[in-house]
Amino acid sequence: MASTVVVQHQTQPSFSTLTSSLSDFNGTRIHSQIQQYRRKVLQPKVGLQITASSEKNILIMGGTRFIGVFLSRLLVKEGHQVTLFTRGKAPIAQQLPGESDQEFAEFSSKILHLKGDRKDYDFVKSSLSAKGFDVVYDINGREADEVEPILDALPNLEQFIYCSSAGVYLKSDLLPHCETDTVDPKSRHKGKLNTESVLESKGVNWTSLRPVYIYGPLNYNPVEEWFFHRLKAGRPIPIPGSGIQVTQLGHVKDLARAFVQVLGNEKASRQVFNISGEKYVTFDGLARACAKAAGFPEPELVHYNPKEFDFGKKKAFPFRDQHFFASVEKAKHVLGWKPEFDLVEGLADSYNLDFGRGTYRKEADFSTDDMILGKKLVLQA
Numbered sequence: 001m002a003s004t005v006v007v008q009h010q011t012q013p014s015f016s017t018l019t020s021s022l023s024d025f026n027g028t029r030i031h032s033q034i035q036q037y038r039r040k041v042l043q044p045k046v047g048l049q050i051t052a053s054s055e056k057n058i059l060i061m062g063g064t065r066f067i068g069v070f071l072s073r074l075l076v077k078e079g080h081q082v083t084l085f086t087r088g089k090a091p092i093a094q095q096l097p098g099e100s101d102q103e104f105a106e107f108s109s110k111i112l113h114l115k116g117d118r119k120d121y122d123f124v125k126s127s128l129s130a131k132g133f134d135v136v137y138d139i140n141g142r143e144a145d146e147v148e149p150i151l152d153a154l155p156n157l158e159q160f161i162y163c164s165s166a167g168v169y170l171k172s173d174l175l176p177h178c179e180t181d182t183v184d185p186k187s188r189h190k191g192k193l194n195t196e197s198v199l200e201s202k203g204v205n206w207t208s209l210r211p212v213y214i215y216g217p218l219n220y221n222p223v224e225e226w227f228f229h230r231l232k233a234g235r236p237i238p239i240p241g242s243g244i245q246v247t248q249l250g251h252v253k254d255l256a257r258a259f260v261q262v263l264g265n266e267k268a269s270r271q272v273f274n275i276s277g278e279k280y281v282t283f284d285g286l287a288r289a290c291a292k293a294a295g296f297p298e299p300e301l302v303h304y305n306p307k308e309f310d311f312g313k314k315k316a317f318p319f320r321d322q323h324f325f326a327s328v329e330k331a332k333h334v335l336g337w338k339p340e341f342d343l344v345e346g347l348a349d350s351y352n353l354d355f356g357r358g359t360y361r362k363e364a365d366f367s368t369d370d371m372i373l374g375k376k377l378v379l380q381a
Contacts, residue, residue: 054264055078055080055081056135056158056263057081057132057133058075058082058133058135058137059135059137060083060085060136060139061118061137062084063086063092063137064086064091064092066214066216066220066252067255067259069218070253070256071137071139071256071259074257075263076107076111081110083131084113084114085116086113087115088115092111092113093107096218096353097354097357098353114131118140118141118146119146124149126153129154132154133154134158135157135158135161135263136154136160137161137259138150138163138195139163140163141162141192143191143194144197146195147195147198157204159206159207159263159269160204160206160207161207161208161262162206162209163209163211164189164192164195165192165210166211166274166324166326167188167189167192168187169181169182169183169184170183170187175246175324176325176326177274177326178326178329178330179210179271179273179330200270205270207262207270208272208273209272209274211275211276212276213247213250214250214251214252214255215250215346215347215350216252216346217350218252218354219252219350220361221318222361224249224347224351226318227291228290228294228351228355229360229366230299230364230369231291231294232296235366235369236300236301236302236369236373237301237302238302238304238316238372239287239301239302239317240305240306240316240321241305241306242303243282243283244284245321245323246281246282246324247325248276248277248280248281248325248326249276249286249346250276250277251277251339251341251346251350253349254275255275257337258331258335261335271334273330273331274326274327274328274331275328275337276328276339277328277342278328278342279342281343283319287299287301289343289344290347292344292347293345293348293351294355294356302372304372304375309371309375311371314365314368316368316372
């Protein structure tokens with residue numbers, strides 16, 4: 001027998017009465033003069049300032065989808081020689097929204113390409129040996145055995161910089177996750193954890209960054225896009241449980257800057273750093289922040305018990321249904337890194353340069369929403 005409290009409709013107060021709580025969760029002071037229903041889109045921050053370092057011959061494993069797109073541009077602007085190792089299924093240079101023709105032309109003329117499959121270990125060894133790279137950024141590596149051919153090919157490698165994940169931490173009642181916390185060898189990110197172990201055992205000069213949830217323009221994971229689809233369609237937003245689960249997002253451009261700041265940095269040698277936004281946010285707060293950033297009215301939030309539904313293989317919500325956030329204090333104190341985007345500004349940057357222009361990675365799928373909302377209507381009848 002279904003519980004009569006499976007789905008809850010919660011009428012949220014307006015932003016004007018949420019100034020304190022939303023400021024606590026995303027670092028943005030919401031001004032009273034910004035009216036809830038005014039179609040006013042926040043303007044994104046532009047320009048990233050990076051201190052120049054000596055020129056390096058750099059290889060990026062991946063680099064055409066999301067993180068690497070922003071990282072490669074920063075490295076090229078610093079004067080490094082940058083080569084992308086990809087399978088060649090996507091152009092190595094595509095003009096970004098908001099990027100001038102001159103900026104794109106300059107980047108395109110300098111970026112280099114090495115076409116191949118990173119799982120073809122013989123090709124990796126031969127091609128990389130011939131190029132003699134100084135530094136490797138591994139953005140798309142998932143398994144430890146993908147790294148060893150790179151290390152074998154480059155015995156004089158100066159630094160190996162790896163994109164890991166905060167998903168390697170063991171679930172804990174004590175948060176935020178810190179770099180010294182216990183890790184979970186059975187997590188779905190165990191391949192990244194094993195990669196870090198291989199890098200340590202090989203004695204290479206390595207640095208690993210562990211992002212939490214990454215968002216921003218070109219995001220191929222349905223993070224902010226999931227909320228934008230529902231806001232654009234004027235639909236209620238289904239949120240599992242109470243909606244007060246706390247999570248954390250980090251902007252892709254802030255992550256790219258962190259990757260640059262560890263380059264040649266002795267303080268980053270053989271170190272792990274969590275990278276994300278400074279503030280944490282509840283699920284409910286994130287839905288409201290997405291609406292504010294994109295200029296949509298206050299959303300209707302519908303809470304439901306996920307255990308009462310069988311969604312099959314479909315994912316009804318883009319975040320793990322738990323508290324999940326990490327401390328970025330080590331990166332701030334050791335590297336001098338600090339995120340430039342607070343949550344609402346970052347979401348505005350993503351919306352204005354991507355979804356708001358009519359571009360997105362996945363079509364809207366409201367089938368799980370309809371299951372949730374349909375049950376709500378039955379219970380209310």
